Every structure is written in structure tokens, then in C-alpha cells.
Amino acid sequence: MPASYVLVDHxxxxxxxxxxxxxxxxxxxxxxxxxxxxxxxxxKRLQPQLAGEGAEQILAAEAEGVTKRLILPEVDAVSxxxxxxxxxxxxxxxxxxxxxxxxLAARLASGVLSDxxxxxxxxxxxxxxxxxxxxxxxxxxxxxPVYALRPGAVEAAPQPAAGEIEEVxxxxxxxxxxxxxxxxxxERGDRPELTQAKVVVAGGRGVGSRENFxxxxxxxADALGxxxxxxxxxxxxxxxxxxxxxxxxxxxxxxxxxxxxGISGAVQHTxxxxxxxxxxxxxxxxxxxxxxxxxxxxxxxxxxxxxxLLEAIAQRRGA
Numbered sequence: 001m002p003a004s005y006v007l008v009d010h011x012x013x014x015x016x017x018x019x020x021x022x023x024x025x026x027x028x029x030x031x032x033x034x035x036x037x038x039x040x041x042x043x044k045r046l047q048p049q050l051a052g053e054g055a056e057q058i059l060a061a062e063a064e065g066v067t068k069r070l071i072l073p074e075v076d077a078v079s080x081x082x083x084x085x086x087x088x089x090x091x092x093x094x095x096x097x098x099x100x101x102x103x104l105a106a107r108l109a110s111g112v113l114s115d116x117x118x119x120x121x122x123x124x125x126x127x128x129x130x131x132x133x134x135x136x137x138x139x140x141x142x143x144x145p146v147y148a149l150r151p152g153a154v155e156a157a158p159q160p161a162a163g164e165i166e167e168v169x170x171x172x173x174x175x176x177x178x179x180x181x182x183x184x185x186x187e188r189g190d191r192p193e194l195t196q197a198k199v200v201v202a203g204g205r206g207v208g209s210r211e212n213f214x215x216x217x218x219x220x221a222d223a224l225g226x227x228x229x230x231x232x233x234x235x236x237x238x239x240x241x242x243x244x245x246x247x248x249x250x251x252x253x254x255x256x257x258x259x260x261x262g263i264s265g266a267v268q269h270t271x272x273x274x275x276x277x278x279x280x281x282x283x284x285x286x287x288x289x290x291x292x293x294x295x296x297x298x299x300x301x302x303x304x305x306x307x308x309l310l311e312a313i314a315q316r317r318g319a
Contacts, residue, residue, distance in 0.1 A: 051163025111140020206262025
């Protein structure tokens with residue numbers, strides 16, 4: 001019987017960074033079983049990566065055209081597996097992952113915990129609540145409890161395992177299945193995904209305009225190989241797109257380095273970034289609340305500070 005099931009995200013060729021985090025988190029239950037849902041041959045292509053991350057077994061639920069279907073293939077595959085051999089289930093707490101988690105819990109008559117930051121061997125899970133001010137251990141019932149793990153909450157710790165592949169039957173599409181016949185993907189550019197970036201440069205109301213985001217913050221993020229984020233105020237003012245909003249009503253980030261520029265530090269925003277390993281704040285207001293949680297505070301104008309920082313980075317690199 002599997003010790004746990006991990007539903008891994010992938011693009012057909014490579015794993016999402018959340019896969020390693022999920023496998024690491026699930027290791028508390030014992031050897032990890034990774035579930036791959038995709039087109040025929042996907043699991044074989046991902047096998048070296050999954051084995052390297054620590055998947056002892058890989059269950060390949062594959063079928064032609066499955067990538068054109070929404071949500072239900074993953075729900076069908078994992079629910080059938082867990083109904084036959086119950087075990088804890090881990091998925092990524094993305095918007096898609098949370099929907100999968102809820103559907104799995106309903107089908108398996110098991111509890112679900114969303115946005116967890118760690119799971120425990122006794123099947124409880126740690127959650128941060130009230131704006132990440134309080135940590136709690138929560139427990140749910142059922143033979144196959146479902147945990148939606150917050151991206152970035154657990155640091156992936158690769159631990160090579162066998163990675164043996166076993167094919168499993170994927171249920172045929174039902175009347176509730178939705179098939180995507182055409183779509184226009186969002187242009188992402190060369191920057192890393194915001195929730196997975198090791199460096200995040202974020203801007204707030206103090207940045208002043210969309211032009212300043214593009215001419216000041218984006219070059220800094222690019223120089224550091226990072227992503228750009230924004231506060232809710234900046235988004236509502238039209239300075240940056242909503243999909244880059246960090247905070248209680250946006251996404252949560254846990255980068256190695258977070259640089260907040262022109263951000264006061266309202267709780268709505270800080271709940272989405274305060275788990276960053278190093279926090280740097282740049283603001284003209286020396287009393288900005290963000291300074292209270294920053295590891296390094298710079299009182300100054302972004303038009304003076306950021307260019308000097310870019311110059312220093314270029315000098316360090318010998319440019």
C-alpha cells in the first residue's frame with residue numbers, strides 16, 4: 001500500500017518546482033508515490049527528474065488528448081487510486097490544485113486542508129492563519145486526507161529513489177468533462193514564475209506609475225534573475241497587472257531575496273511575502289511598517305537607490 005500520493009505538476013517535458021516540494025513534504029509518511037497525469041510517454045520523460053527528487057514509485061495515468069481536458073483527469077486518476085488503496089494525498093495549493101483537492105476530498109469522503117505549510121507524520125498539518133500571525137496544527141478525518149501545500153513553504157530536498165514506473169488505467173471522459181479546443185496562453189517572457197522565483201522585486205503605490213515599474217523595477221529584477229510583483233494598491237492604480245499581485249488577495253511568495261520598493265507594508269501585502277529569507281525595503285518614509293520586518297532598510301528615493309544598486313551589480317559582475 002502506498003505511504004502517500006503526490007500529484008505532480010508538469011508541462012509534459014519537465015516538472016514544476018512544486019513537485020520537488022511536494023515529494024519532500026510527503027516523505028514524512030514513508031516512500032513517496034508520484035502520480036503523473038498526461039499524454040502517453042509523459043511519465044517516462046519525467047522519470048529521471050522524479051526519481052532524483054525522491055519518488056519511489058511513479059504511477060502513469062496517461063491517455064491521448066488528456067491535456068485538453070480540465071481538472072477531471074487528475075481527480076479521476078487519484079480518486080480511483082486512493083479508493084483502491086487509501087493513503088494521504090498531496091497537491092500544490094495553486095488555484096487549480098485547490099480545486100482538485102476539494103473534489104478529491106468530496107469523492108473520497110475524506111477531509112481536506114488547504115494552504116498548509118507542512119505535513120506531519122501523524123497526518124496533521126501545519127497552517128499559518130490570521131495573516132500568518134499564528135501557526136496551528138490541524139487534523140482532518142478520512143482514510144485519504146488531502147493536503148494542498150503552499151508553493152515555496154517547503155524547501156525541496158532531493159533524495160534519489162527508485163522511480164519505478166507503473167501504468168494505471170485512466171477513466172474514460174464522462175458527460176461532465178470539459179475539453180479545451182483552443183486557447184491563447186499569456187505571454188510570460190523570460191522571468192521566472194512569481195510564486196517560484198528565488199528573487200522577487202515588488203513595487204507599491206510609492207513607485208508612482210506603470211512607467212516606473214517598467215523602467216526601474218523590471219531592470220532590477222532582470223539583473224537579479226528574478227520576478228516582479230506588486231501590491232494591491234499598485235494593481236488597483238493600474239501600475240502593474242493583477243496576476244502579479246502579492247498578498248492576502250493575491251499570491252504568496254517565499255523567495256530567498258525579496259526587495260520591496262515604495263511599499264508601506266500593510267498587512268494585506270506582508271502576509272504574502274514575510275516568509276522570504278531576506279527582506280530588503282526601500283522607501284522614502286522611514287516609518288514605513290515594512291521596515292519593521294525588513295532585514296535591510298534603505299531610506300531613499302527609488303530613482304536614486306535602484307540605479308546605484310544596478311551599477312553595483314554590474315561592477316560585481318565585471319560589466
